[in-house]
Amino acid sequence: MGASLKDVAARAGVSVRTVSNVVNDFPMVAPETRRRVQQALEELRYRPNAAARQLRAGRSGLIGLVIPEIDSPYFGELASLLVQTAQEHAWTLLVDQSNGDPERERRLLEGMSGQIIDGLIMSPWGLSPTDLRRSADAVPLVLLGEQDAAGLIDHVSVDSVLAATEATAHLIGLGRRRIAAIGVQPHLSNGTAEQRLTGYRQALRAARVAPDPALEVPVTALHRAEGARAMRRLLDGGHAPDAVFCFSDQLALGALRAALDYGLSVPRDLAVCGFDDIEDGRYATPSLTTVAPDKAEIARQALACLADRLKAGRPALGAADPGDAEAAAGAGDAPPPARRIVAAHRLVVRESTAGRSRRSTGTDRAV
Amino acid sequence: MGASLKDVAARAGVSVRTVSNVVNDFPMVAPETRRRVQQALEELRYRPNAAARQLRAGRSGLIGLVIPEIDSPYFGELASLLVQTAQEHAWTLLVDQSNGDPERERRLLEGMSGQIIDGLIMSPWGLSPTDLRRSADAVPLVLLGEQDAAGLIDHVSVDSVLAATEATAHLIGLGRRRIAAIGVQPHLSNGTAEQRLTGYRQALRAARVAPDPALEVPVTALHRAEGARAMRRLLDGGHAPDAVFCFSDQLALGALRAALDYGLSVPRDLAVCGFDDIEDGRYATPSLTTVAPDKAEIARQALACLADRLKAGRPALGAADPGDAEAAAGAGDAPPPARRIVAAHRLVVRESTAGRSRRSTGTDRAV
DNA sequence: TCTTCATGTTGCAACGTTGCATGCAACGTT
DNA sequence: AACGTTGCATGCAACGTTGCAACATGAAGA
Numbered sequence: 126m127g128a129s130l131k132d133v134a135a136r137a138g139v140s141v142r143t144v145s146n147v148v149n150d151f152p153m154v155a156p157e158t159r160r161r162v163q164q165a166l167e168e169l170r171y172r173p174n175a176a177a178r179q180l181r182a183g184r185s186g187l188i189g190l191v192i193p194e195i196d197s198p199y200f201g202e203l204a205s206l207l208v209q210t211a212q213e214h215a216w217t218l219l220v221d222q223s224n225g226d227p228e229r230e231r232r233l234l235e236g237m238s239g240q241i242i243d244g245l246i247m248s249p250w251g252l253s254p255t256d257l258r259r260s261a262d263a264v265p266l267v268l269l270g271e272q273d274a275a276g277l278i279d280h281v282s283v284d285s286v287l288a289a290t291e292a293t294a295h296l297i298g299l300g301r302r303r304i305a306a307i308g309v310q311p312h313l314s315n316g317t318a319e320q321r322l323t324g325y326r327q328a329l330r331a332a333r334v335a336p337d338p339a340l341e342v343p344v345t346a347l348h349r350a351e352g353a354r355a356m357r358r359l360l361d362g363g364h365a366p367d368a369v370f371c372f373s374d375q376l377a378l379g380a381l382r383a384a385l386d387y388g389l390s391v392p393r394d395l396a397v398c399g400f401d402d403i404e405d406g407r408y409a410t411p412s413l414t415t416v417a418p419d420k421a422e423i424a425r426q427a428l429a430c431l432a433d434r435l436k437a438g439r440p441a442l443g444a445a446d447p448g449d450a451e452a453a454a455g456a457g458d459a460p461p462p463a464r465r466i467v468a469a470h471r472l473v474v475r476e477s478t479a480g481r482s483r484r485s486t487g488t489d490r491a492v
Numbered sequence: 493m494g495a496s497l498k499d500v501a502a503r504a505g506v507s508v509r510t511v512s513n514v515v516n517d518f519p520m521v522a523p524e525t526r527r528r529v530q531q532a533l534e535e536l537r538y539r540p541n542a543a544a545r546q547l548r549a550g551r552s553g554l555i556g557l558v559i560p561e562i563d564s565p566y567f568g569e570l571a572s573l574l575v576q577t578a579q580e581h582a583w584t585l586l587v588d589q590s591n592g593d594p595e596r597e598r599r600l601l602e603g604m605s606g607q608i609i610d611g612l613i614m615s616p617w618g619l620s621p622t623d624l625r626r627s628a629d630a631v632p633l634v635l636l637g638e639q640d641a642a643g644l645i646d647h648v649s650v651d652s653v654l655a656a657t658e659a660t661a662h663l664i665g666l667g668r669r670r671i672a673a674i675g676v677q678p679h680l681s682n683g684t685a686e687q688r689l690t691g692y693r694q695a696l697r698a699a700r701v702a703p704d705p706a707l708e709v710p711v712t713a714l715h716r717a718e719g720a721r722a723m724r725r726l727l728d729g730g731h732a733p734d735a736v737f738c739f740s741d742q743l744a745l746g747a748l749r750a751a752l753d754y755g756l757s758v759p760r761d762l763a764v765c766g767f768d769d770i771e772d773g774r775y776a777t778p779s780l781t782t783v784a785p786d787k788a789e790i791a792r793q794a795l796a797c798l799a800d801r802l803k804a805g806r807p808a809l810g811a812a813d814p815g816d817a818e819a820a821a822g823a824g825d826a827p828p829p830a831r832r833i834v835a836a837h838r839l840v841v842r843e844s845t846a847g848r849s850r851r852s853t854g855t856d857r858a859v
Numbered sequence: 860t861c862t863t864c865a866t867g868t869t870g871c872a873a874c875g876t877t878g879c880a881t882g883c884a885a886c887g888t889t
Numbered sequence: 890a891a892c893g894t895t896g897c898a899t900g901c902a903a904c905g906t907t908g909c910a911a912c913a914t915g916a917a918g919a
Contacts, residue, residue, distance in 0.1 A: 127630050129904090129905055129906090130905065130907095131905080139868080139869090140868065140869050140870080141869090141905090142869055142870075142907080143868060143869075145907060146867095146868085146907095153867060153868080154867075154868085155867060155868090158867080158868085173905085173906080174904085174905050175608040176543045176544075176547045176552065176608060176904085176906095177543075177547050177907090178907085179874095180541070180543045180544050180547055180873095180875065180905080180906075181873080181905085181907050182874090182906085182907080183874080185608075187586070187608075194572065195568055195571050195572040195575060196568040196571070197568075198565065198772075201563040201564075202563040204562050204563070204587075205561060205563035205589060208562060208589050209589070217586060217604075218586075218588070219554070219587070220571075220575065220585060220586070220587040221584060222572060222575050235539075241543060241554075263494050263539065348771075349775040353775070378772075378775055379775055381777075382776075382777055385777050404563075404715075404716065405772045407716075408716040408720070408745055408746055409776070410748070410752050410776075410777055496874090496875055496876090497875065497876070506898075507898065507900080508876085508877095508899090508900095509877080509898075509899055509900075510897085510899075512875095512877060513877095513897095513898085515876095520896065520898085521897075522896080525897080525898085540876080541875050541876070543875080543876095544874070544877090544904090545876060545877085546904095547874090547875080547876075547903095547904050547905065548876050548877050548878085549877080549904090
């Protein structure tokens with residue numbers, strides 16, 4: 126255990142309180158005293174004890190992040206942005222992964238909630254918004270993802286229906302008509318797959334392309350292996366499509382690989398479009414057309430939303446500005462309704478759906 | 493703020509201490525009392541306050557993890573394994589990223605160290621072992637990576653020199669003689685690139701292949717873009733190699749992409765080998781031969797090492813078994829010297845260096 | 860000289876938890 | 890009847906920090 130305020134006080138010959146005043150940069154300290162205390166602080170390598178601070182102040186500066194998988198590129202990139210953005214709020218991120226397991230999601234939610242962390246950002250796969258609402262009580266919660274939390278919980282996501290419509294319309298615009306959709310996930314609660322399927326169907330209907338149930342392929346996970354399996358199934362089953370919209374880039378990369386294995390040329394024989402804009406897709410051969418959610422905006426909005434809740438929720442212990450405290454208290458009476466924040470997205474067209482030569486500069490972000 | 497022991501005690505009509513006894517499953521509580529308390533606990537949805545517990549007990553159950561980038565596949569996979577393995581130790585991981593910036597590494601090290609976290613796992617890029625030793629004091633520290641911490645700090649890594657030798661020997665075994673190395677990083681302190689370069693050179697020497705400085709290409713980062721740039725430089729500069737050993741899979745995937753853009757056939761014209769065994773490499777076209785560090789073992793060993801230090805370092809507050817406390821105290825006298833733990837690795841040969849047909853089942857982990 | 864004031868400095872209490880020591884019944888033993 | 894023993898329950902203190910109120914000190918004003 127390191128040095129405490131008491132140790133420093135003893136060494137500098139002042140009271141504990143004065144040391145605290147120096148540490149916290151309070152004005153009412155004589156220059157000479159401040160100097161002496163600062164020297165003692167350095168000599169003893171004093172570091173404030175976060176646990177004690179939190180116990181007093183009721184906040185820790187820690188934000189929990191629960192995602193299904195840290196090692197999936199999409200969540201990795203998102204987590205990275207969240208960690209970076211959190212630094213701007215002077216927050217540290219406590220990352221845990223649920224593997225999409227509802228039980229584990231609940232345990233993390235209840236275990237972290239109300240404890241140690243000031244707020245929680247979660248991308249649920251297994252729990253429904255109602256479950257989430259019931260389990261989360263103590264701290265503000267912001268969801269990432271498409272689930273319909275209808276006024277129950279704040280959440281941030283892109284408009285997946287619209288994005289899927291645009292992606293599918295893009296494929297239709299290439300003259301494709303047998304467009305498969307890979308990534309249907311009936312068992313998941315988060316609504317992502319549903320919304321993308323809805324968008325896909327809407328685009329087909331709008332273009333008067335007859336839907337074919339055989340072209341809607343379910344998967345059990347969003348990994349490459351599943352994408353490859355789905356594509357093989359399509360090709361083996363005699364349902365060969367001329368384009369495929371995958372609900373994630375990983376699925377698309379797996380599908381791409383399988384198609385190439387079957388001797389297909391992409392995009393000539395098969396156009397491939399993904400979703401997420403992960404880095405791998407930019408350097409795949411051919412590079413992958415995809416829907417790019419504005420991940421930086423998602424991170425920014427999620428944290429901003431949490432910041433708002435924190436400001437409103439707690440009576441601002443020791444608020445410096447009385448006017449501000451007033452406003453916070455006023456907002457605190459009627460907890461503001463849950464927000465639904467929609468982040469931007471754009472369709473990034475690359476080689477896997479373009480007519481361009483394969484011998485191009487390659488990526489839209491080449492160095 | 494949630495309910496405290498005091499609230500529960502008031503409701504159950506017992507003392508605070510008794511509630512604590514129930515919460516902690518102490519035996520000396522009458523069944524009837526226990527029942528009453530438990531009911532009160534549930535009614536008030538009591539959750540123990542971690543800050544207060546830590547303040548008392550001196551430990552938090554939190555382990556810090558500082559890695560350069562969460563979104564790089566290698567560190568993502570490693571972080572994922574660490575989080576999972578940490579669960580077995582009943583630890584939660586606090587993840588932060590340094591971007592390899594020495595200043596930021598130092599800040600994280602000092603800021604986290606001694607505070608809130610019980611231990612720290614770090615993969616330094618910018619700080620030298622000496623710097624690290626100076627900054628880290630309060631909590632046990634385990635390094636991940638190749639740097640030579642010579643007895644200063646515990647660390648876990650694969651034998652990069654040996655692995656690089658094997659990889660290069662594999663390329664030589666294919667009959668290749670103009671073997672490039674992509675990934676030299678003169679400015680980094682972590683020793684990874686140096687060791688892999690050493691291994692590469694050793695293999696060349698052992699096979700009596702004349703080294704060519706023009707084939708050793710530096711990079712400024714381990715990303716795909718840099719790999720592509722390096723490969724273009726090799727091909728444009730008239731130093732066309734017939735094989736390339738990249739110090740990371742990401743570099744290899746970038747190099748692969750650039751080679752394909754130049755119309756080369758891989759592996760016919762150019763054999764490509766990477767390092768890390770990230771998932772992308774398994775599904776690339778062609779799939780990527782690589783050195784696979786045993787990441788699960790790295791995670792396991794790092795946490796086990798930390799667990800040892802924790803057991804030895806602190807006098808086991810309230811040790812249940814006196815014999816055990818004795819042993820811990822005995823070990824505590826002379827802090828055991830820093831350990832160097834070497835994790836296993838293996839060379840995974842895939843399409844990018846094999847003579848196999850391109851139309852294969854693809855990956856060595858196909859589903 | 861006595862109040863008023865500004866400027867520094869300090870003691871006390873409390874945040875929620877748990878180790879330790881003690882309290883207090885009811886019981887069986889001498 | 891006095892005693893130790895056992896089974897439960899409780900009070901006190903402390904972990905390190907900070908809000909609050911109070912305290913000194915000296916200078917300015919009445």
